Amino acid sequence: xxxxxxxxxxxxxxxxxxxxxAGCYNVLRYKDTxxxxxxxxxxxxxxxxxxxxxxxxxGASHAGCTVDNSLLWKESGIASFTLSSGAxxxxxxYYYMKDSFRHNKPKIALVETALMGTDEPEDDTxxxxxxxxxxxxSFVPYILDFASRHDLDRETVEELILRMPIVHxxxxxxxxxDVVNETRYSLGYIGDNTVxxxxxxxxxxxxxxxxxxAVYYMDRIMELxxxxxxxxxxxxxxxxxTEEERALQNSVRDYITEKGYPxxxxxxxxxxxxxxxxxxxxxxxxxxxxxxxxxxRALAEYMLANYELTDRRxxxxxxxxxxxxxxxxxxxxxxxxxxxxxxxTYLYTLAADTRGCTYxxxxxxxxxxxxxxxxxxxxxxxxxxxxxxxxxxxYVVRNGQIVSATPxxxxxxxxxxxxxxxxxxxxxxxxxxxxxxxxxxxxxxxxKNGISVAVYDESCSYLIDSMYVDVFLGTDxxxxx
Amino acid sequence: xxxxxxxxxxxxxxxxxxxxVIPAKFRQVWLLICSYFFYMCWNPVFIxxxxxxxxxxxxxxxxIDRSEKVSTRKLLLAGCVIVNLGILFWFKxxxxxxxxxxxxxxREISALNIILPVGISFYTFQALGYTIDCxxxxxxxxxxxxxxxxxxxxFPQLVAGPIxxxxxLLGQLNRLSELKRSEIFVPRKMRExxxxxxxxxxxxxxxxxxxxxxxxxxxxxxxRYGTVGMIMAFFGFIVQIYCxxxxxxxxxxxxxxxxxxxxxxxxxxxxxxxSMNDLWKKWHISLSSWFRDYLYIPLGGSRKGTARKYFNxxxxxxxxxxxxxxxxxxxxxxAITGVLLIIEAILRPFVHRIDDYFEIxxxxxxxxxxxxxxxxxxxxxxxxxxxxxxxxxxxxxFKRMFTRPDWYVLSDGTVFEYGLNVQEMWILAxxxxxxxxxxxxxxxxxxxxxxxxxxxxxxFRVAVLLVLIFMIVVFGKYGVQFDSQQFIYFQF
Numbered sequence: 001x002x003x004x005x006x007x008x009x010x011x012x013x014x015x016x017x018x019x020x021x022a023g024c025y026n027v028l029r030y031k032d033t034x035x036x037x038x039x040x041x042x043x044x045x046x047x048x049x050x051x052x053x054x055x056x057x058x059g060a061s062h063a064g065c066t067v068d069n070s071l072l073w074k075e076s077g078i079a080s081f082t083l084s085s086g087a088x089x090x091x092x093x094y095y096y097m098k099d100s101f102r103h104n105k106p107k108i109a110l111v112e113t114a115l116m117g118t119d120e121p122e123d124d125t126x127x128x129x130x131x132x133x134x135x136x137x138s139f140v141p142y143i144l145d146f147a148s149r150h151d152l153d154r155e156t157v158e159e160l161i162l163r164m165p166i167v168h169x170x171x172x173x174x175x176x177x178d179v180v181n182e183t184r185y186s187l188g189y190i191g192d193n194t195v196x197x198x199x200x201x202x203x204x205x206x207x208x209x210x211x212x213x214a215v216y217y218m219d220r221i222m223e224l225x226x227x228x229x230x231x232x233x234x235x236x237x238x239x240x241x242t243e244e245e246r247a248l249q250n251s252v253r254d255y256i257t258e259k260g261y262p263x264x265x266x267x268x269x270x271x272x273x274x275x276x277x278x279x280x281x282x283x284x285x286x287x288x289x290x291x292x293x294x295x296x297r298a299l300a301e302y303m304l305a306n307y308e309l310t311d312r313r314x315x316x317x318x319x320x321x322x323x324x325x326x327x328x329x330x331x332x333x334x335x336x337x338x339x340x341x342x343x344x345t346y347l348y349t350l351a352a353d354t355r356g357c358t359y360x361x362x363x364x365x366x367x368x369x370x371x372x373x374x375x376x377x378x379x380x381x382x383x384x385x386x387x388x389x390x391x392x393x394x395y396v397v398r399n400g401q402i403v404s405a406t407p408x409x410x411x412x413x414x415x416x417x418x419x420x421x422x423x424x425x426x427x428x429x430x431x432x433x434x435x436x437x438x439x440x441x442x443x444x445x446x447x448k449n450g451i452s453v454a455v456y457d458e459s460c461s462y463l464i465d466s467m468y469v470d471v472f473l474g475t476d477x478x479x480x481x
Numbered sequence: 482x483x484x485x486x487x488x489x490x491x492x493x494x495x496x497x498x499x500x501x502v503i504p505a506k507f508r509q510v511w512l513l514i515c516s517y518f519f520y521m522c523w524n525p526v527f528i529x530x531x532x533x534x535x536x537x538x539x540x541x542x543x544x545i546d547r548s549e550k551v552s553t554r555k556l557l558l559a560g561c562v563i564v565n566l567g568i569l570f571w572f573k574x575x576x577x578x579x580x581x582x583x584x585x586x587x588r589e590i591s592a593l594n595i596i597l598p599v600g601i602s603f604y605t606f607q608a609l610g611y612t613i614d615c616x617x618x619x620x621x622x623x624x625x626x627x628x629x630x631x632x633x634x635x636f637p638q639l640v641a642g643p644i645x646x647x648x649x650l651l652g653q654l655n656r657l658s659e660l661k662r663s664e665i666f667v668p669r670k671m672r673e674x675x676x677x678x679x680x681x682x683x684x685x686x687x688x689x690x691x692x693x694x695x696x697x698x699x700x701x702x703x704x705r706y707g708t709v710g711m712i713m714a715f716f717g718f719i720v721q722i723y724c725x726x727x728x729x730x731x732x733x734x735x736x737x738x739x740x741x742x743x744x745x746x747x748x749x750x751x752x753x754x755x756s757m758n759d760l761w762k763k764w765h766i767s768l769s770s771w772f773r774d775y776l777y778i779p780l781g782g783s784r785k786g787t788a789r790k791y792f793n794x795x796x797x798x799x800x801x802x803x804x805x806x807x808x809x810x811x812x813x814x815x816a817i818t819g820v821l822l823i824i825e826a827i828l829r830p831f832v833h834r835i836d837d838y839f840e841i842x843x844x845x846x847x848x849x850x851x852x853x854x855x856x857x858x859x860x861x862x863x864x865x866x867x868x869x870x871x872x873x874x875x876x877x878x879f880k881r882m883f884t885r886p887d888w889y890v891l892s893d894g895t896v897f898e899y900g901l902n903v904q905e906m907w908i909l910a911x912x913x914x915x916x917x918x919x920x921x922x923x924x925x926x927x928x929x930x931x932x933x934x935x936x937x938x939x940x941f942r943v944a945v946l947l948v949l950i951f952m953i954v955v956f957g958k959y960g961v962q963f964d965s966q967q968f969i970y971f972q973f
Contacts (some may be wrong), residue, residue: 003668005939006668006672009939009942009943011945013943016943016947017947017950019953020947020951024951024954024955028955031531154488155486155487155488158487158488159487159960161902162487164954165487165959165960165962166960168954168955168956168957168960169954169960170957171955172904193534
């Protein structure tokens, strides 16, 4: 009997230990691919998709900032997903591809080549390239092969395989996104409309020798796609490349074309689209939305001309792509709001958006000092009438209707349940000058005399914009850092 | 191969698995191979020194046993002591001696390029103790060289103790070839051993290595900190060294317990001791008892009058300081500690009279905690010399402690910029609370954590272990973000 008790205790201990370790790892593991493209739990989103994805995009941030998944969807009905990561090199692309093919084999794999010709596995790059995908049977052989090719010491290999020695220190930087997936809409591309005039890429016929490991992993990528029946297409996103970077790309292009694979060089003379380096880049290394749209359309044209792709736009199983498109529309709205020069224009811009976003409008303290003419017409346009304006307080507005409002009282506590299960709490205690507004973990509290507006899309769980006007600082639209 | 490494975990599993399956007659050979392998992971060349120490002490002990002439026995013992201490002197103290001579004669003497072998201070003392015990007739010399070699090099306690006695360990190791499998792998002992290993790892990677960040920052540049920083470093260092060494010893004892080998306890909640004398009976017990039996008593102990007793005590503490390191700061630490012990001994009767006058209940928890706090403070003062890189830095440390009051840093948040932010301080506070509770149980109930937990409800036991493992895995200072912190006592 005693032996049985001991055995039961040990079994319970082991089970609880495994559950605890799995739970800890799930919270602590790397989720953010760390590039300027898809953010949040991009890879988790990928694993959650249970419909065929026709086009997969791989590479470094150049890939994530170039191929606009929403544009491919809206204009051509192409279901695409971008699995890129910050500074991803050939070894990382190979592993992402190998791992992602277990879940879905696309018809076409688009591989961006900006960093294909490098082999500099610094810690952060290595971790994001190898530790973001979930643990699988192919992981250990891959790491052992990688370690032998890069002379990693045994301790590093052990830590990579076990993962916890690397990720456990993330307890210092845990955020809500580590527990809740806040970016379910993400397919990889989020874009940016910043315009930074840049120099065009250098022009050279020179070639830089390719590192042996870069060639090795490019070969593995080609082999993998051939074995899996995936059409492999390489492309080089345009950026303000230096002479050395162009020389390296020349070598990459030569190698790829020698191997018989298609390569589309958007910096080359035969580029299928013309990039204006004065308007199409967000900074020297990445395209903005203008540039991304041009390249994406060119890629779409190439794929539709050379491969058979299904138009999925009418398929209800592809709701995620509609959601992603909505998210991109939210981003456009955000840009328009940021460009609004004054509160009235801001409010009219909001009123013109009829997609049913939620506005949290707070009228605080001496907001009337701004004058009725400045705010009231715009507030009327979004759904706040003169009587509500006179009372002040916090209003939750959707589709031109006030769906929740704080009472005219010194103290109150109002809860509003969002459609996406987010919590909006608004409260004011006796003696508080301003209300406290919390949207889950995000603090939208105004803390200023004037008006504050938060624009939120419940279907995407995305805070599009948040601004305020402080009467003591004038009538300009301001934002916290 | 550090105890807080994946390599050791894999190594230990392999040791146990093979130990389980091999025939009984090969168990000692297997453990010897593992022990030598363990040592050679540090530096393969220095295995020669262990073998040399083993051969000399084994041979001398046999010679002592076989010889009937007293002079021969004394000669053999002297030779053994000279060879072992000679090895120790060469590798640990030669450069120190040259430096001291250089200082005295005001001429520069170049230091030799000598690497200190890991654990040399421990295994030479362990081997010497065996020979002395044989000389004294307390121990029958081991005729089997392999078995004796295992005693000297037994891997759990090879590089940082506890310094075991032959009367305790040799017999246990010898019986390995006679015991049944079920007598070696006893479920209860294995669970106790696992508890100890988990707890040892906890106080090492969660407490000691976390404190080292704070302590290293402040001791590294004391001129940037005031009173609060000095006090934090003062207590931080003594707790760090306690947890570092106690952690190692606990893992060592736990690993041995899994194989049903009982090593001596090395720390018995020293910071809850109510006097310096009591503290030194609970701190690094294996070393202090070694010095008591092989130095203090041969010097006369307390048998030759009070003055001689104090003198012997002083000598033992100075030698203890020197054992810890080849530098005058360690000697200073030992000397100051010796003086404090003497002062305490002198004042003890007066203190007792005061306690009796006020009818103080000496079993009262509050009173004991109050005494323990003062004892810890007194213990900590010479420890500053132990940690500081020089006398000058130690003096700077004390000066700043008393002349730079900056209590405001506790409220304006500056204190969280000393190396540990708010989050880290909270983790440390919780870990220290666990440490305090475990030590309190040891003091009040006389039970180590393994024994106490095995007497608790299973659900509670499982919960405690899961909490400790959680803290190790998530909050432990290990892995790629941290330099693997050597156990402090490895340098001795």
